[in-house]
Amino acid sequence: MKITEIRSKSIISASKIHDYVVNPYVGCAHGCSYCYARYMKRFTDHREPWGEFVDVKINAAELLAKEIKKKTRGNIWMSGVCDPYQPLEAKYELTRSCARIIVEHGWPLSVQTRSPLVLRDLDILRKGKDVEAGFSITTADERIRKMFEPCAPPIPERLKALRTLHDNGVRTFVMIAPILPGAVDLIDKIEGIADHIIIDRMNYNHADHIYKKHNLTHKNTDGYFAEAGELIAAKCREKKIELMWAY
Numbered sequence: 001m002k003i004t005e006i007r008s009k010s011i012i013s014a015s016k017i018h019d020y021v022v023n024p025y026v027g028c029a030h031g032c033s034y035c036y037a038r039y040m041k042r043f044t045d046h047r048e049p050w051g052e053f054v055d056v057k058i059n060a061a062e063l064l065a066k067e068i069k070k071k072t073r074g075n076i077w078m079s080g081v082c083d084p085y086q087p088l089e090a091k092y093e094l095t096r097s098c099a100r101i102i103v104e105h106g107w108p109l110s111v112q113t114r115s116p117l118v119l120r121d122l123d124i125l126r127k128g129k130d131v132e133a134g135f136s137i138t139t140a141d142e143r144i145r146k147m148f149e150p151c152a153p154p155i156p157e158r159l160k161a162l163r164t165l166h167d168n169g170v171r172t173f174v175m176i177a178p179i180l181p182g183a184v185d186l187i188d189k190i191e192g193i194a195d196h197i198i199i200d201r202m203n204y205n206h207a208d209h210i211y212k213k214h215n216l217t218h219k220n221t222d223g224y225f226a227e228a229g230e231l232i233a234a235k236c237r238e239k240k241i242e243l244m245w246a247y
Contacts, residue, residue, distance in 0.1 A: 001029060002046075002053040003088065011063040011098075012071060017246075018110055019074025021081070022064065022102075024094035026055035028082040030114060030152040034178055051151060054088055061097035068105050075108040075130075085115035096121050103128040112136060112175060114152045116161035125170050132195075133165050134173035140189055141182030148180060163193040171195050177246065179228045187235040196242035199232055201225040 006026075015021040028035070031051015046053045057063075078084045084095040095111075099121055102109045108130035111118060118125075118133055125131050135158045139145055145155055166172045174190050176183050177200035190197070229245065236243040 002048050004053070004055045005058045006055045007059045008057040008063060010067065011057065011060050012067045012076070015077055015080055017080065018077035020071070021077045021079065022060070022098055023079045023081050024057050024060040024084060024092075024098060025079070025082045025086060025088065026057070027051075027053045029054055029086045029088065030083055030149065032149045032152060034148055054082075054086070056088060056092055057094065058092070060094045061101060064098050064101050068101060068107065073107055075110060076102055077110045077112065078102075079112065083113050083115060084111065085113040085117040087115075087117075089115075089117060090120075096124065099124050103131065110134075114149070114158060116153060116157050119161050119164055122165070122168055122170070125165070126168055132171040132173060134175055134194070134198075135159075135162050136175045136177065137186060137190075138176060138178060139180040139182035140185035141180075144180050144182050159189055159193070162190065166193045166195075173198060176200070176232065179225060179232070183228060184231045184235065187232060187239065187241070191239050191241065194241065196244060197232070197236060198244045198246055199229055200246035201229075 011022055012020050013023075027046070029051060035050065078095060078098065089095050099109060099111070103124055106129055109128055109132070111125070111131070111133040112135075114136050125133055137155060137158055138148065140155065142155055145152070162172055162174065172194050173196045174186070174194045175198045176186060177198065179199055179201060187197075233243055
């Protein structure tokens with residue numbers, strides 16, 4: 001793993017999903033095979049494979065403290081590209097520092113991760129007036145998870161952390177993106193611990209080789225995502241869970 005400490009020129013960026021996005025890291029040690037963030041390599045000098053480099057924006061909190069005073073108040077998504085609670089966060093605590101600044105300024109915050117490390121910052125998240133925290137979980141099947149997300153935390157650990165967040169009064173969500181085989185079974189597992197669910201399809205530009213490697217049925221069709229989405233939607237209606245479609 002190549003780790004580089006860098007000083008960024010800015011930290012708050014516009015987002016198509018929320019008002020703003022804050023990414024304390026460039027690159028992600030989770031290295032999920034389907035991740036659309038691989039496109040970032042086009043804008044860096046990295047030649048390492050995705051998942052084998054991380055740039056650490058050591059001045060992220062310093063920049064945020066200045067920029068947040070100049071921006072119009074809005075919802076900040078952390079992070080929109082690279083997991084804010086990937087392993088290096090345990091050492092650098094950039095996400096924790098940024099979350100504290102956002103909460104202290106009374107801005108809405110949406111935290112999205114695959115890591116139970118988010119529980120370390122429960123003290124900050126609970127203080128926020130408009131804070132939500134959620135997990136990216138793409139399937140209920142650990143066998144499938146290991147194929148696509150071999151370096152990410154196991155699903156049971158994410159579900160346990162999600163329950164802890166919810167039990168501590170933090171609004172919670174699950175993002176099923178992309179919808180992998182076994183995703184429909186997730187709904188039973190997150191009933192009562194996720195306030196809403198977001199679903200999205202897969203970008204096959206980065207995942208074809210995984211399907212071929214494991215001899216999985218290729219689902220590169222609009223039909224598959226429509227069918228899987230409708231099955232998830234039906235279960236959500238049955239269990240009265242709010243569902244948002246990202247496609």
